[in-house]
Amino acid sequence: MRSCVVSGEAAPFAAEGILQGDCLEILRRMPSASVDLVFADPPYNLQLGGELLRPNNTRVDGVDHAWDRFADFATYDRFSRAWLAECRRILKPNGALWVIGTYHNIFRLGTALQDLGFWLMNDVIWLKTNPMPNFKGTRFTNAHETLIWAARDEKARPTFNYDSMKAFNDDLQMRSDWLIPICSGPERLRDDGGRKAHPTQKPEALLARVLMATTKPGDLVLDPFFGTGTTGAVAKLLRRRFIGIERDPDYVAAASARIAAIEPCDAKAAALITSKRAEPRVPFGMVLERGMLRPGDVLFDAKAEIRAQVMADASLMWNGTRGSIHSVGAKAQGRGACNGWTFWHFEQPKDGLAPIDLLRMEVRKTMGMRAAA
Amino acid sequence: MRSCVVSGEAAPFAAEGILQGDCLEILRRMPSASVDLVFADPPYNLQLGGELLRPNNTRVDGVDHAWDRFADFATYDRFSRAWLAECRRILKPNGALWVIGTYHNIFRLGTALQDLGFWLMNDVIWLKTNPMPNFKGTRFTNAHETLIWAARDEKARPTFNYDSMKAFNDDLQMRSDWLIPICSGPERLRDDGGRKAHPTQKPEALLARVLMATTKPGDLVLDPFFGTGTTGAVAKLLRRRFIGIERDPDYVAAASARIAAIEPCDAKAAALITSKRAEPRVPFGMVLERGMLRPGDVLFDAKAEIRAQVMADASLMWNGTRGSIHSVGAKAQGRGACNGWTFWHFEQPKDGLAPIDLLRMEVRKTMGMRAAA
DNA sequence: CCACCGTATGAATCAGCCC
DNA sequence: GGGGCTGATTCATACGGTG
Numbered sequence: 001m002r003s004c005v006v007s008g009e010a011a012p013f014a015a016e017g018i019l020q021g022d023c024l025e026i027l028r029r030m031p032s033a034s035v036d037l038v039f040a041d042p043p044y045n046l047q048l049g050g051e052l053l054r055p056n057n058t059r060v061d062g063v064d065h066a067w068d069r070f071a072d073f074a075t076y077d078r079f080s081r082a083w084l085a086e087c088r089r090i091l092k093p094n095g096a097l098w099v100i101g102t103y104h105n106i107f108r109l110g111t112a113l114q115d116l117g118f119w120l121m122n123d124v125i126w127l128k129t130n131p132m133p134n135f136k137g138t139r140f141t142n143a144h145e146t147l148i149w150a151a152r153d154e155k156a157r158p159t160f161n162y163d164s165m166k167a168f169n170d171d172l173q174m175r176s177d178w179l180i181p182i183c184s185g186p187e188r189l190r191d192d193g194g195r196k197a198h199p200t201q202k203p204e205a206l207l208a209r210v211l212m213a214t215t216k217p218g219d220l221v222l223d224p225f226f227g228t229g230t231t232g233a234v235a236k237l238l239r240r241r242f243i244g245i246e247r248d249p250d251y252v253a254a255a256s257a258r259i260a261a262i263e264p265c266d267a268k269a270a271a272l273i274t275s276k277r278a279e280p281r282v283p284f285g286m287v288l289e290r291g292m293l294r295p296g297d298v299l300f301d302a303k304a305e306i307r308a309q310v311m312a313d314a315s316l317m318w319n320g321t322r323g324s325i326h327s328v329g330a331k332a333q334g335r336g337a338c339n340g341w342t343f344w345h346f347e348q349p350k351d352g353l354a355p356i357d358l359l360r361m362e363v364r365k366t367m368g369m370r371a372a373a
Numbered sequence: 374m375r376s377c378v379v380s381g382e383a384a385p386f387a388a389e390g391i392l393q394g395d396c397l398e399i400l401r402r403m404p405s406a407s408v409d410l411v412f413a414d415p416p417y418n419l420q421l422g423g424e425l426l427r428p429n430n431t432r433v434d435g436v437d438h439a440w441d442r443f444a445d446f447a448t449y450d451r452f453s454r455a456w457l458a459e460c461r462r463i464l465k466p467n468g469a470l471w472v473i474g475t476y477h478n479i480f481r482l483g484t485a486l487q488d489l490g491f492w493l494m495n496d497v498i499w500l501k502t503n504p505m506p507n508f509k510g511t512r513f514t515n516a517h518e519t520l521i522w523a524a525r526d527e528k529a530r531p532t533f534n535y536d537s538m539k540a541f542n543d544d545l546q547m548r549s550d551w552l553i554p555i556c557s558g559p560e561r562l563r564d565d566g567g568r569k570a571h572p573t574q575k576p577e578a579l580l581a582r583v584l585m586a587t588t589k590p591g592d593l594v595l596d597p598f599f600g601t602g603t604t605g606a607v608a609k610l611l612r613r614r615f616i617g618i619e620r621d622p623d624y625v626a627a628a629s630a631r632i633a634a635i636e637p638c639d640a641k642a643a644a645l646i647t648s649k650r651a652e653p654r655v656p657f658g659m660v661l662e663r664g665m666l667r668p669g670d671v672l673f674d675a676k677a678e679i680r681a682q683v684m685a686d687a688s689l690m691w692n693g694t695r696g697s698i699h700s701v702g703a704k705a706q707g708r709g710a711c712n713g714w715t716f717w718h719f720e721q722p723k724d725g726l727a728p729i730d731l732l733r734m735e736v737r738k739t740m741g742m743r744a745a746a
Numbered sequence: 747c748c749a750c751c752g753t754a755t756g757a758a759t760c761a762g763c764c765c
Numbered sequence: 766g767g768g769g770c771t772g773a774t775t776c777a778t779a780c781g782g783t784g
Contacts, residue, residue, distance in 0.1 A: 047759045054755090055774040057708050063757050073487060103496040103521070104759060107487065110480025114446055122513045123476040125498050127550050128756090130777040134546060136760035137535040137774055140495045140586075143548035145757080146519075148476070162510040173507060175516035177500050177550075182756060185779055200757050213513075280552065285541030289553065289578035291560075295611075296639035312611055312638060313537035313585050315646045322646050324544045340543075366554060367502050493759075530762085535774095545776070649773065650762085656771090699771060712772045 016220075018232065018244045018259075020252045023224045026245050027086035035243070036159070036219040038087045038097040039210060039231050041202060043068045044105045045076045054135050063199045067247075073108065080105075081112050083224055088116055088152060090222065096121065096151045096158035098210055100202070106146045118150035121158065122176050126206060129181045149214065159214050174213070180205045189228050189254055197254045198228040207234040215240050229255025236262045280367055282360045284325045284340065285314035290366075292359045299325075299344040300353055306332045308344070316344075325356070389593075391605065391617045391632075393625045396597045399618050400459035408616070409532070409592040411460045411470040412583060412604050414575060416441045418449045418478045438572065440620070446481065453478075454485050456597055461489060461525060463595065469494070469524050469531035471583055473575070479519045491523040494531065495549050499579055502554045522587065532587050536648040547586070553578045562601050562627055570627050571601040580607040588613050590643050602628025609635045612643040653740060655733045657698050657713070658687035663739075665732045672698075672717040673726060679705045681717070689717075698729070 019026050046068055052060040070076040087097055097118065099109050113120065124147040131143040151158045165174035180203055187204060189197035207230050215221060217239045223231035226244030228251055235242040236259055246252050287293055288310070295312035308318035308328055316328040323331070325340025333343075341360055345353040392399050419441055443449040460470055470491065472482050486493065497520040504516040524531045538547035553576055560577060562570040580603050588594060590612045596604035599617030601624055608615040609632055619625050637643070660666055661683070668685040681691035681701055689701040696704070698713025706716075714733055718726040 044757055045759090046757060048757095049759065052758060052760060053710070053774090056753095057710060058754080060758070060760095061755075068757085102757065102759095103483070103493050104757085106496075107480045107483025107521075110476065111484040114480065120476050122515065123479075123519070124513060125500075125517055125550070127498075127500075128777095130756080131548070132756045132758070133775040133777090134758080134760060135775055136758095137546075138533060138760045139758095140497060140522075140538070141546045141548040141776080142495065142758070143550055144498055146496070148480075149513075160511055165513070173510075173514045175504070175514045177498070177517055181778080184756070184777095188756095196756085281543075283542040283545075285543075285582075286552075288541075289581060294638065295642035309639075309642065311641075311646070312643045313534065313541050313646055315537065315540035317641075322540075324540045326544060367552065527759085654763090654771075697770080710772085712774095714772070 016241060016243055018226060018229070018246065018252055018256055020246060020249060022247055023245050024082055024086065027083060027090065027224060030086075030090050030222075030243075032089050033092050033095075034220070035090050035222045036092055036095055037211075037215050038091060038095070038222045038224070039207065040083075040087070040097065040099045040223065041200070041225050041227065042080065042083070042099065042101070042105070042109070043070070043225075044101055044200075045070050045073075046102075046104050052135065060132075060135070061199075065199065076105065077108055077112065080109055081116065084109075084112055084116055084118075087222070087224065088118065091152045093152065094156045094158055096149060096156065096214055098147055098149050098214070100126070100145055100147045102142070102145050106148070110148055113148060113150050117153050119152075119154040119156065121149045121151055121160075123148050125177045127177055127179045129179060130184075131182065147210070159216055159219070161213055161216075165213050168209075168212070178206070178209060180209075183230075189258060191254075198251060201228055202230045204230055204234050204237075207231055208238065211235060211238050211240055226255060227251050229259050232259045233262050236264055239264050280364070282363050282367070283314070284356070286363050287356065287359045288312075288314050290363055292362065293346060293356075297346065299346055299356065301332070301343060302345060302353065302355075304345075304353060308332065316340075389614060389616055391599060391602070391619065391625055391629055393619060393622060395620055396618050397455055397459065400456060400463065400597060403459075403463050403595075403616075405462050406465050406468075407593070408460075408463050408595045409465055409468055410584075410588050411464065411468070411595045411597070412580065413456075413460070413470065413472045413596065414573070414598050414600065415453065415456070415472065415474070415478070415482070416443070416598070417475055417573070418443050419475075434569075434572070449478065450481055450485065453482055454489065457482075457485055457489055457491075460595070460597065461491065464525045466525065467529045467531055469522060469529070469587055471520055471522050471587070473499070473518055473520045475515070475518050479521070483521055486521060486523050490526050492525075492527040492529065494522045494524055494533075496521050498550045500550055500552045502552060503557070504555065520583070532589055532592070534586055534589075534645050534648075536646045538586050540646050541582075541585070551579070551582060553582075556603075562631060564627075571624060574601055575603045577603055577607050577610075580604055581611065584608060584611050584613055589645060590640075599628060600624050602631050605632045606635050610638055612637050612640060652737065655736050655740075656687070657729075659736050660729065660732045661685075661687050663736060665735065666719060666729075670719065672719055672729065674705070674716060675718055675726065675728075677718075677726060681705065689713075 046063055048062050101109055126145045128143050134141050183201045183203040191197050219240050221235050221240050221242045224245045226246035232242045232244050293310050297310045299308050308316040311317055315322050316325055318328050318332050321331050325344055326338055329338035329340045329343040341357040342355050344356050346356055348354050474482055499518045501516050504514055507514050556574045556576040564570050592613050594608050594613050594615045596617045599619035605615045605617045666683055670683045672681050681689040684690055688695050689698055691701050691705050694704055698717055699711055702711035702713045702716040714730040715728050717729050719729055721727050
């Protein structure tokens with residue numbers, strides 16, 4: 001067990017900074033009731049099959065590392081409950097824990113938390129602006145990950161900076177869905193060969209929101225699966241202290257160099273979490289869902305010369321061809337492209353034809369506000 | 374156990390429509406491998422403490438009905454695993470199940486699904502445009518619920534209408550996050566006193582997306598916690614058959630009246646968009662048989678850098694190797710796989726190169742009627 | 747220097763049929 | 766049930782090269 005103290009602030013015990021070694025072994029040596037917050041990004045137990053090819057026949061670089069392989073659910077559960085129980089012991093009475101995962105593992109983690117006596121505060125959805133598509137067309141695009149925020153127990157009163165979150169979100173309460181891009185571009189750590197240094201590096205914006213919401217400056221944050229140190233980098237930036245545990249010496253080295261380059265800075269911290277609001281996209285299907293049109297209704301072009309029928313799946317049927325409002329509009333005009341929103345019109349009860357874009361504007365009015373990254 | 378058949382279509386066994394009685398008792402009497410899809414909105418086990426007051430001291434009408442109270446997690450788990458196991462038995466081999474919940478219960482349900490042998494396809498996030506705010510300012514606004522879509526087992530190939538979902542979403546893959554308003558306004562069922570008839574009525578838009586995505590017209594859908602019958606209402610509208618189980622006679626009465634008033638949408642509009650996968654297979658030899666190409670003709674890649682000759686048996690000859698359009702295309706590119714229909718091009722008399730897929734489409738046009746989806 | 751285009755890539759339980 | 770063949774399938778973003 002090696003310790004390299006990164007933070008310059010007073011430490012309540014010697015081990016602060018990055019600790020290289022086995023997560024469980026190190027956790028067991030840590031003192032009880034000493035940490036304010038745990039953020040954990042454990043192995044997801046993805047259980048990938050063979051290789052996956054994109055439509056252009058290139059290979060997807062999936063996560064098939066040894067650290068993500070478990071014999072079965074029971075093995076994964078034993079591992080999860082062991083480190084979660086240690087974290088609970090290490091947390092201060094009003095401490096809290098975050099854990100992140102996908103449908104492969106998050107249900108098992110949530111169940112374990114409840115069984116161990118944690119008290120769930122929220123589940124939070126990280127909506128990815130740019131997820132990897134589903135290449136084979138077999139499922140919904142897996143466009144989110146789930147975080148669980150849990151207090152040490154039912155009686156705990158964990159930190160929640162309600163007003164900071166509200167200010168961050170343009171004076172609206174912060175919701176449980178967070179729209180944040182995946183980690184890429186210059187933020188993504190790369191090795192000498194230009195390959196990604198870690199397969200699952202999390203975006204700093206995600207950690208920033210977690211730490212801004214549920215810690216105070218000077219708080220001690222523990223990350224038992226430190227990886228390349230996003231938690232440490234953001235903690236240092238936002239003037240929180242941290243302990244990171246990581247088994248792989250290469251990851252430790254990458255994290256150490258990364259964090260050393262961070263300058264704690266209020267201005268930068270504020271810049272990092274600036275709120276923006278994106279105008280949400282409205283697919284045509286939503287117009288049907290709101291009951292503004294019904295399956296079987298007829299749409300027209302502006303001159304009412306072209307007619308198409310609305311199908312239950314929000315596709316259009318015109319002259320034997322079927323597709324989206326855009327593709328059918330293009331075909332009906334003999335063109336390569338078409339904006340279906342302005343091309344197609346619906347019959348209003350009194351006022352004659354109107355473009356379906358009117359309906360889209362109605363939907364937007366009722367869509368409420370979502371915080372964007 | 375009382376049965377009122379609502380659907381007019383042929384039923385595979387007597388019990389179709391709404392069944393009043395205990396969920397587990399009725400499930401145990403249902404035949405195995407008889408249902409295409411289960412949609413379940415079980416009790417959430419909300420564990421509300423006392424009453425919750427808004428800032429203006431009005432009381433929040435929370436869910437504190439007897440059916441939502443369980444002694445502890447173990448009791449809730451026993452109940453969950455019992456009805457889930459019965460549903461799994463009742464599902465056809467390629468059947469699937471949806472379940473909806475919040476952080477109070479969804480982790481336990483997901484764990485139970487995995488332990489019982491279900492195979493998770495996606496978790497889907499229902500993002501509410503208009504969630505109830507967090508009145509105390511102690512947590513994030515709980516702005517979503519979680520649905521799990523699970524196949525009966527790992528080998529099952531459940532229905533997924535990929536192309537319908539894509540058309541619905543303006544030609545982009547449907548993602549795992551769905552933005553849909555909560556059920557309110559005229560859609561919300563109310564009793565004679567104007568109070569909401571059911572505390573957790575789901576929006577029809579949510580069910581419509583579930584049924585459009587994962588069932589075909591005529592499929593049989595089972596809802597073991599029918600409530601006021603949103604599943605049945607949408608199933609009837611979209612021309613799916615349904616079985617709903619509900620214990621409370623008042624809910625049964627409300628659901629029955631509600632569904633009776635539904636007019637199924639136009640049958641043609643309910644049909645699914647045809648996917649390429651469902652098109653009949655056309656062997657390349659048929660293109661030769663129709664005289665669209667002749668033995669000896671030359672095919673090219675799009676850039677006319679690779680040339681292959683068409684043999685009389687519809688194999689291709691390229692650079693000494695011979696095989697199908699697919700295998701030769703793969704070899705010519707040095708790749709493991711290739712779709713010969715889109716890779717190989719033929720010389721048109723006037724318009725230059727065109728993919729041989731054009732010829733396949735010509736053949737399909739002459740192949741007569743296909744079975745409707 | 748900017749516009750445009752081609753290429754690379756991200757926590758992925760990613761095909762279906764016939765022999 | 767396994768092996769082999771047919772042939773269906775991607776969105777947002779970053780980056781580098783070219784004009």
